[in-house]
Amino acid sequence: DAGVTQSPTHLIKTRGQQVTLRCSPKSGHDTVSWYQQALGQGPQFIFQYYEEEERQRGNFPDRFSGHQFPNYSSELNVNALLLGDSALYLCASSSGLAGAEQFFGPGTRLTVL
């Protein structure tokens, strides 16, 4: 089992650009959540996808959007990048049941210059 995989590992963009991050969930999982972890901080919930729909959303602007595909993989898109968007973006997958463990990928390190 490959676990949760994310791509790319690192990414450098400039302000105003757009970025797409990708995530493949652990085998058997149908729920994908995205988190933003700024340097020295705990992860902050961005949104969660289940059955190709956004089920929950955290306190992030509309510049942050996502998608889930029929195979349960997911994308996170960020438009009009700001310097403050520089962070580690973590994807987590789970079975969707209450209290189920969320398995995290290694993350994508985004640097906005």
Place this chain on the structure above:
Amino acid sequence: AQSVTQLGSHVSVSEGALVLLRCNYSSSVPPYLFWYVQYPNQGLQLLLKYTSAATLVKGINGFEAEFKKSETSFHLTKPSAHMSDAAEYFCAVSGPDVTGTASKLTFGTGTRLQVTL
């Protein structure tokens, strides 16, 4: 709304000493509580979780945590620290949403554990 407070952003212990990392939570519904560990440049790995079964939860690598509802606490302990335990530790809380399914994780700000010889 749910929240987590981790007391102490940095904790330093000697190898072989007791590890105690503190976590207090706030939740309007019966909470699910988690401890995750993060090594440098890696994602998060689950150490243990509380989901309303036994209040004393045993996890991996010799860690355990006790759920105390009266104190709204879920402190993480390990009897004897090892050099390999040096990492960032996060406490997190979640609760079932209105559909009864998985909910978001709300994390604390983390505690960096240093283990010295």
